[in-house]
Amino acid sequence: MSVNTQTDAPIDDRAGEGQLQEAVYVYEAPVRLWHWVNALSILVLCVTGYFIASPLPSVPGEASDNFLMGYIRFAHFAAGYILIVGFLLRVYWAIVGNHHARQMFLPKVWSGAWWREVWHEVRWYSFLEREPKKYIGHNPLATLVMHVMLLWGLVFMMITGLALYGEGTGMDSWQYVLFSSWVIPLFGNSQDLHTFHHLGMWYIVIFVIIHVYVAIREDIMSRQSIVSSMISGWRMFKDTRPADDLD
Amino acid sequence: MRETFYDVLRRQGVTRRSFLKFCSLTAAAMGMGPSMASKMAHALETKPRTPVLWLHGLECTCCSEAFIRSAHPLAKDVILSMISLDYDDTIMAAAGHQAEAIIEEIVRDYKGEYILACEGNPPLNEDGMYCIIAGKPYLDQLRFAAQDCKAIISWGSCASWGCVQAARPNPTQAVPIHKVITDKPIVKVPGCPPIPEVMTAVVTYMATFGQLPDLDRQGRPKMFYSQRIHDKCYRRPHFDAGQFVEAWDDEGARKGYCLYKMGCKGPTTYNACSTVRWNGGLSFPIQSGHGCIGCSEDGFWDNGSFYDRLTNIHQFGVEANADDVGLAAAGVVGAGVAVHAGISAVKRLTEKGGQDK
Numbered sequence: 003m004s005v006n007t008q009t010d011a012p013i014d015d016r017a018g019e020g021q022l023q024e025a026v027y028v029y030e031a032p033v034r035l036w037h038w039v040n041a042l043s044i045l046v047l048c049v050t051g052y053f054i055a056s057p058l059p060s061v062p063g064e065a066s067d068n069f070l071m072g073y074i075r076f077a078h079f080a081a082g083y084i085l086i087v088g089f090l091l092r093v094y095w096a097i098v099g100n101h102h103a104r105q106m107f108l109p110k111v112w113s114g115a116w117w118r119e120v121w122h123e124v125r126w127y128s129f130l131e132r133e134p135k136k137y138i139g140h141n142p143l144a145t146l147v148m149h150v151m152l153l154w155g156l157v158f159m160m161i162t163g164l165a166l167y168g169e170g171t172g173m174d175s176w177q178y179v180l181f182s183s184w185v186i187p188l189f190g191n192s193q194d195l196h197t198f199h200h201l202g203m204w205y206i207v208i209f210v211i212i213h214v215y216v217a218i219r220e221d222i223m224s225r226q227s228i229v230s231s232m233i234s235g236w237r238m239f240k241d242t243r244p245a246d247d248l249d
Numbered sequence: 250m251r252e253t254f255y256d257v258l259r260r261q262g263v264t265r266r267s268f269l270k271f272c273s274l275t276a277a278a279m280g281m282g283p284s285m286a287s288k289m290a291h292a293l294e295t296k297p298r299t300p301v302l303w304l305h306g307l308e309c310t311c312c313s314e315a316f317i318r319s320a321h322p323l324a325k326d327v328i329l330s331m332i333s334l335d336y337d338d339t340i341m342a343a344a345g346h347q348a349e350a351i352i353e354e355i356v357r358d359y360k361g362e363y364i365l366a367c368e369g370n371p372p373l374n375e376d377g378m379y380c381i382i383a384g385k386p387y388l389d390q391l392r393f394a395a396q397d398c399k400a401i402i403s404w405g406s407c408a409s410w411g412c413v414q415a416a417r418p419n420p421t422q423a424v425p426i427h428k429v430i431t432d433k434p435i436v437k438v439p440g441c442p443p444i445p446e447v448m449t450a451v452v453t454y455m456a457t458f459g460q461l462p463d464l465d466r467q468g469r470p471k472m473f474y475s476q477r478i479h480d481k482c483y484r485r486p487h488f489d490a491g492q493f494v495e496a497w498d499d500e501g502a503r504k505g506y507c508l509y510k511m512g513c514k515g516p517t518t519y520n521a522c523s524t525v526r527w528n529g530g531l532s533f534p535i536q537s538g539h540g541c542i543g544c545s546e547d548g549f550w551d552n553g554s555f556y557d558r559l560t561n562i563h564q565f566g567v568e569a570n571a572d573d574v575g576l577a578a579a580g581v582v583g584a585g586v587a588v589h590a591g592i593s594a595v596k597r598l599t600e601k602g603g604q605d606k
Contacts, residue, residue: 058491060506065490065492068491069490071488072490129592129596169477170480183466186467187466187467190547191517191546191552192477192518193514197560201562201571205575219589219593223597
């Protein structure tokens with residue numbers, strides 16, 4: 003792992019003074035771009051998806067003069083495709099990017115040491131640890147939650163979403179052949195598939211609530227920068243003691 | 250030589266002209282090109298009539314009622330002549346042992362040639378004792394009749410999916426035909442009942458071409474079940490415009506707006522109601538102002554209210570829809586985050602205070 007020193011200032015040994023002493027380039031540009039495009043797509047998908055299930059009050063006038071539901075659905079489908087393409091590129095970047103880009107995809111669930119770090123993090127969030135560990139990448143609990151809730155949540159939403167989209171494009175479309183044809187029988191019927199796709203939205207919403215909260219909390223209370231790192235790509239640290247990353 | 254369909258028609262006094270008209274109409278109804286009409290005529294002139302056994306399990310006979318009302322010109326008279334409907338306990342003349350003997354006769358004489366049409370389904374609980382026909386469980390009759398058939402038609406939602414008798418908690422353990430007979434090709438024609446013209450068209454296709462129509466992955470003929478009611482609904486422009494019936498008898502209902510908010514299941518139901526329609530093409534539920542209830546979908550009785558779009562989630566044993574569940578979960582997490590943030594702030598302040606000393 004390469005640690006780039008951003009400043010030429012001598013390393014200060016006086017820990018705990020909140021000074022910026024070294025920085026590591028963690029999130030490469032494609033990862034940051036994906037993060038924000040993905041966030042925007044999810045926002046659009048949640049809002050439009052909610053209004054597809056529970057439409058806005060009826061609009062007055064002739065049907066030929068209005069296309070409100072059509073535009074809402076279009077926004078949903080367009081954002082869905084952006085999310086899917088973004089996700090595929092993100093998977094590609096997990097392969098070719100730096101090792102931080104892979105972290106979320108491969109939590110070290112086979113490692114006992116890793117689970118002890120997860121447990122330590124759980125204790126930190128339960129106010130049972132006075133001090134958090136210091137991580138250059140994600141902390142193990144964050145990796146685990148992102149993997150289970152965001153990654154698999156997105157995979158579920160992309161597959162069920164394409165299956166629902168295939169219903170509209172018809173039995174000859176690739177969406178129907180590749181997704182609807184097996185996903186609908188798997189869920190029993192189209193109505194149940196709609197219901198689970200809707201539940202999936204709430205799953206992602208819950209992830210977003212937790213994600214935004216802990217990102218801000220850790221930015222204040224942990225020993226490294228969080229929010230600014232997803233903008234600049236650089237991880238800053240509040241002390242000079244060595245990091246606890248396992249990978 | 251066995252009698253052909255054409256022989257029967259001529260015997261009944263139908264002219265060749267009417268016969269050819271019927272072929273053209275049926276070919277058009279099945280979405281086939283003009284050249285198929287002559288092929289169909291040729292097939293009906295040369296092939297012997299296909300014997301059909303029409304069995305009744307747990308059902309309400311709505312499929313039969315629909316079938317005999319098929320309103321295509323000639324169809325209601327002809328289809329019954331075209332196939333040789335040898336056994337159908339609802340409408341056959343024979344009764345008792347005579348009737349039951351026919352099944353054995355057909356199975357013996359027409360091995361691998363007859364079509365088994367199943368209306369209703371078998372209950373498995375108590376060794377099938379919840380449906381007894383001629384003193385024996387229907388399950389036995391079904392297995393016996395199915396052993397040498399060429400193909401099976403599962404009429405209606407009962408035979409295709411299970412329908413009302415298989416709705417939770419399903420005390421008789423009624424199961425669709427394909428759960429019992431697994432070694433024969435099965436065409437599912439779901440609906441409660443299926444559309445009459447769809448039923449006759451499927452029979453015509455199978456009798457004429459001697460093969461199954463093109464089926465989707467769930468075993469339904471693609472020509473009638475490849476699109477949702479919603480895809481061809483004449484109220485679809487109001488859906489796209491965002492114009493909905495908000496309450497029964499409101500202004501939107503009078504103007505014929507989309508019934509989506511009234512729980513119409515058109516967007517999740519595969520059937521031909523919005524194109525073929527009912528009663529000779531006169532109308533269909535949405536046209537008469539009521540939403541689709543999704544009767545041709547698997548498990549539609551267990552999918553909650555006919556009048557909600559977001560139906561209750563029964564998989565978790567919860568009487569709540571996706572929004573209720575999701576909002577409650579998000580609320581709990583949100584409240585948890587707020588409390589956690591509060592404790593974090595207090596803790597940070599107290600610890601900072603400690604450091605200052």
